[in-house]
Amino acid sequence: MRQYRNYIAGEWVESARRFPDIDPADGRTIAEVHEADRAMVDAAVESGRAAVRGAWGRAPVAERAAMLYRIADEIERRFDDFLDAEIADTGKPRALASTLDIPRGAANFRVFADILKTAPLESFQLDLPGGAHALNYTVRKPLGVVGVISPWNLPLLLLTWKVAPALACGNAVVAKPSEETPGTATLLAEVMHAVGLPPGVFNLVHGFGPDSAGEFITTHPGIAAITFTGESRTGSAIMRAAAEGVKPISFELGGKNAGIVFADCDFDKAVDGLVRASFLNTGQVCLCSERVLVERPIYERFVDALARKARELVLGWPRELGTSMGPLISAEHRRKVLAYYRLAQQEGATLVTGGGVPAFGDARDGGFWIEPTILAGLPDGARCMREEIFGPVCHVSPFDTEAEAVARANDSDYGLAATVWTGSVDRAHRVAPAMRVGLAWVNSWFLRDLRTPFGGAGISGIGREGGAHSLNFYSELTNVCVRIEAQEALA
Ligand code: NAD
Numbered sequence: 142m143r144q145y146r147n148y149i150a151g152e153w154v155e156s157a158r159r160f161p162d163i164d165p166a167d168g169r170t171i172a173e174v175h176e177a178d179r180a181m182v183d184a185a186v187e188s189g190r191a192a193v194r195g196a197w198g199r200a201p202v203a204e205r206a207a208m209l210y211r212i213a214d215e216i217e218r219r220f221d222d223f224l225d226a227e228i229a230d231t232g233k234p235r236a237l238a239s240t241l242d243i244p245r246g247a248a249n250f251r252v253f254a255d256i257l258k259t260a261p262l263e264s265f266q267l268d269l270p271g272g273a274h275a276l277n278y279t280v281r282k283p284l285g286v287v288g289v290i291s292p293w294n295l296p297l298l299l300l301t302w303k304v305a306p307a308l309a310c311g312n313a314v315v316a317k318p319s320e321e322t323p324g325t326a327t328l329l330a331e332v333m334h335a336v337g338l339p340p341g342v343f344n345l346v347h348g349f350g351p352d353s354a355g356e357f358i359t360t361h362p363g364i365a366a367i368t369f370t371g372e373s374r375t376g377s378a379i380m381r382a383a384a385e386g387v388k389p390i391s392f393e394l395g396g397k398n399a400g401i402v403f404a405d406c407d408f409d410k411a412v413d414g415l416v417r418a419s420f421l422n423t424g425q426v427c428l429c430s431e432r433v434l435v436e437r438p439i440y441e442r443f444v445d446a447l448a449r450k451a452r453e454l455v456l457g458w459p460r461e462l463g464t465s466m467g468p469l470i471s472a473e474h475r476r477k478v479l480a481y482y483r484l485a486q487q488e489g490a491t492l493v494t495g496g497g498v499p500a501f502g503d504a505r506d507g508g509f510w511i512e513p514t515i516l517a518g519l520p521d522g523a524r525c526m527r528e529e530i531f532g533p534v535c536h537v538s539p540f541d542t543e544a545e546a547v548a549r550a551n552d553s554d555y556g557l558a559a560t561v562w563t564g565s566v567d568r569a570h571r572v573a574p575a576m577r578v579g580l581a582w583v584n585s586w587f588l589r590d591l592r593t594p595f596g597g598a599g600i601s602g603i604g605r606e607g608g609a610h611s612l613n614f615y616s617e618l619t620n621v622c623v624r625i626e627a628q629e630a631l632a
């Protein structure tokens with residue numbers, strides 16, 4: 142059986158406590174994961190602190206950037222290993238992991254190396270009475286050891302999205318991947334070792350949240366900052382832990398995202414876009430559209446087309462090329478999503494398509510598969526319209542005016558993302574900026590330029606990462622102010 146160990150201070154560390162890593166496509170145990178205890182997390186933090194005090198914390202920008210490029214190259218060299226591990230842990234289709242997850246794992250390092258090399262330092266001149274002035278300039282320094290805690294839905298993408306900028310800024314990292322998806326994180330530690338990253342700069346600890354590695358990281362006095370992606374409720378628990386040490390936090394949390402489809406849209410593109418936005422990765426993307434609002438004149442036709450496309454999704458073995466949708470991540474998560482399918486019907490929803498568990502008659506019946514599902518007929522206040530389900534499901538409802546669509550889309554405690562589908566340039570530029578979200582897409586979805594701010598409003602997050610926003614979170618900025626006296630000869 143494959144063993145996933147901890148990587149601490151440049152060494153592989155075993156643990157007597159182990160838990161199984163399960164392939165969600167058939168429920169088989171595929172690896173044993175070594176759960177880090179408190180002493181291991183202490184050792185990881187200590188080695189990180191020593192690395193930041195040592196050569197890594199003082200390494201010139203060019204040296205850190207070169208290291209990030211080497212990491213990206215090595216991920217690409219081991220592309221097939223990463224692909225294999227990501228598919229085994231998540232059950233996501235090969236077509237998705239090979240075009241999104243693994244390429245982004247490498248791209249995150251390359252992009253932040255580029256950004257670091259070209260990042261400007263601020264400087265301001267303040268004029269003073271009598272001809273003197275003050276020259277201000279900002280220097281960027283590492284924060285120290287950053288705790289990185291990541292979820293299971295896009296394991297390599299979301300882990301590297303935080304590790305890359307943290308390392309770019311000269312920090313050390315103690316990373317904890319989700320207990321559901323330890324595979325690609327362990328390969329990433331192998332990559333760090335292979336490229337010669339100094340011991341202690343990247344540490345990997347496996348485990349769970351409460352009373353396990355997650356909590357040991359967030360409550361550790363030696364952790365300088367916490368960056369977290371996951372559920373809003375978990376974010377709230379981590380925030381309480383971080384409050385004790387007044388630690389900087391960056392949170393990317395849940396979503397209950399709206400997609401607004403206007404009658405003047407390109408109909409086929411909007412249908413394809415919403416199928417992708419609702420069902421990609423089995424609906425397990427924080428940006429997925431769970432609330433679809435469609436302008437009344439095209440409502441019936443749109444729902445029919447969306448349902449037809451949802452039924453065409455191929456729930457096949459993840460490694461087969463024709464597969465377009467995989468299973469959910471775990472038995473527990475399937476129980477949760479199925480409970481929402483039932484609740485929706487108790488709340489008065491009509492089932493347009495799906496709602497159940499498919500039967501295959503092969504080993505997939507041991508996995509955590511579920512049907513892509515479309516609901517209609519719920520009032521906006523229903524629980525299924527307000528709570529994140531995080532499965533292959535969307536609710537479709539009609540609207541009559543632009544103002545109504547904007548108000549209903551914005552009526553959510555969450556505020557991560559929105560998509561607007563329209564053929565009118567004016568409407569696009571009126572509606573998209575009016576969305577109370579961190580990310581508003583027009584005639585597209587999950588289209589990413591990694592230099593742009595990424596994050597959520599409301600309970601969808603705190604702060605923004607991406608480009609210079611990441612550099613600012615992962616750096617201590619010191620402003621130097623120099624008073625310069627006037628000299629008459631030069632005046
Ligand atoms: P989760 O919150 O259950 O777990 C995320 C990570 O936090 C895991 O590594 C887990 O072990 C750890 N954890 C749990 N409790 C903890 C605690 N008390 N202290 C420290 N660590 C703890 O989330 P999940 O189920 O893995 O992921 C799905 C959720 O993530 C969804 O809500 C989704 O919307 C959200 N998400 C958000 C974004 C975004 O960018 N906004 C991206 C991906 C996923």
Ligand code: 6OD
Nearest residue numbers: 294302425426427428589
């Ligand atoms: O693309 C990204 O950088 C990012 N953070 C995506 C998050 C997706 C949520 O599931």
